[in-house]
Amino acid sequence: MNGYTKGARNELFALRPAPIQAMWLGYPGTSGALFMDYIITDQETSPAEVAEQYSEKLAYMPHTFFIGDHANMFPHLKKKAVIDFKSNGHIYDNRIVLNGIDLKAFLDSLPDVKIVKMKCPDAGDNADSSNTALNMPVIPMNTIAEAVIEMINRGQIQITINGFSISNGLATTQINNKAATGEEVPRTIIVTTRSQYGLPEDAIVYCNFNQLYKIDPSTLQMWANILKRVPNSVLWLLRFPAVGEPNIQQYAQNMGLPQNRIIFSPVAPKEEHVRRGQLADVCLDTPLCNGHTTGMDVLWAGTPMVTMPGETLASRVAASQLTCLGCLELIAKNRQEYEDIAVKLGTDLEYLKKIRGKVWKQRISSPLFNTKQYTMELERLYLQMWEHYAAGNKPDHMIKPVEVTESA
Template structure:
């Protein structure tokens, strides 16, 4: 399958690659192997996210002097055997430090790594939509034309989307989506079959949440009988559609521009990798910013770095709904926000800090070095705030100048 062999890609770009396939479920064997290799810093990239697919208990054996939690599972490990968690000051504010057992390793800009802008397979967003193909071809058509691949002839004027797992959404979030659909006439909600077995449950929830209970009085007996008035639940369900799962990650990312005008973020567990896919596809994300948990604040931080703080609902669900309703009903406003987002993805010389992977790598390396030097000095882990060096802040610019010396003139900086 095209573009999914991450294992080989990593192998090609690192100095040492340790193949532990045969002992990956043996946490004691893995710990012994890591210890014998003299690994200084062990970074956990799964946390509690993939129970049953990998060895549990590895970090508790502390095979390395320093152990760090980074991405995938976004929250504290709750264990005294993890020294640091990689984050930023918006995602994990200092005043919430008591919610974590780890010390913060604060990165500038945004703590979540994303390599979209430096991978050739990832489609860059475009200001104008590519004309639609029939049957649908990835990378063509607008959200209105593609209409979440529905068979109905009526086209929506605006398409909201959410491609996260259903389990990331609370009942309150789904009720917000119902109110948004009501207030944006002829809009549609495009979701992912994630999982497919959950779609009927979601539709049932919409049917029930859109209606209201009532009491029916039997005219003969006078007995009061619980009843239900469905109201507009069925018509709302007609405006909610599901895309099939796309196994190829690059094709999945490309579909964002084809199917989504705006992403309604999940709460209390934000979209993370899914959110980065949407943002790089030129799809603005409206998020609730009233949570304390790390997983609920990732998009809030990202929107600030991208200059889109107006999409952060600090006051909760009602503000979240109001922002979505405004964008859905105000085409001029939506186009301005979308263009601003796409500007960041297409910026070069230097790349926008949100998308600059080499810049991110330098900052992360600085954090790891600071943690290791602290360990060598015999100091306990403590908060590390990475101050971006001049080298890191130049990001990809130095490499561009090396490859294209004629670009040294300041008027070659493209915004």
């Protein structure tokens, strides 16, 4: 309802229908309007020292003001299995990926599936073996795996293996349009591969799935520097819009990057958009205007995101998300550090595995996607606002948030 976005109804707020009016999500910035009392934010997104940039009083959430319903919309992405297509002892977690609500039952029907423990900086050799968050089932190259790969190579929509429907990840709209849009949870086992998007199997894939207007020249220069320092790497972008592709390519070529170092894909339906994020190794955030929902999308896919917070709200959201996730090592202080973090992830494969394992684990265990906890904390903040008003006080900054546990 509020903010300067399509479909907003700011005129209603100008008429003061409520004694307390607050900005929340949607529009990433201040309203500049005297009729908005609070902006619901957090200490990473809106530090107290820049409070003068806001016409509203700051009202902090305990973790991040951002939230996504990914755990409820896309529960089939909580677990994944991979096919060991190279059989050379090096197992990739993002080349041929299988997801599904019935994934465990399907895997139980297969022979020779082994469990590989994903690495995580916070989970040493003596980590609790009962924690299955980092367990990744691996399907060896056998007749089952070959049938799955053949389905993808032939462009088939779906096959049946041991009574389970296995579907091509590019064909979700043909199978169940409501699942494709995120309105329903897919009922099949979905296969997602790099080959579906023309991504090289043996390369480090950096990605950014934002609209292209968020890419300014200095950001593209940073990305070009990263690609040059990581020779076996590509950048995966979206035709968002398609008319931007030749401009990006021309600009990149002027920076000395061959055309094949940047790969474009069309915009996809919501479920596919989130799911295919698993195929990238690292997401490179746009510092000027961060990925907000797109940042949540890629983090739910388990892909690390490198960001560099600026001064504005729109440029600090990704840092807020990563702080909530517990991945401070992905937040850069300056352009050089941004490049260095991305290059380390692209060249130190053991480190990359650990960070990917950490993101995969933390998206479940941190508050970032916990809508129940978020709702209780938001309600607590509403109560603070009301009690402050009921006591006869004018709106004031609320920068000492109260954390609420689910059991509260």
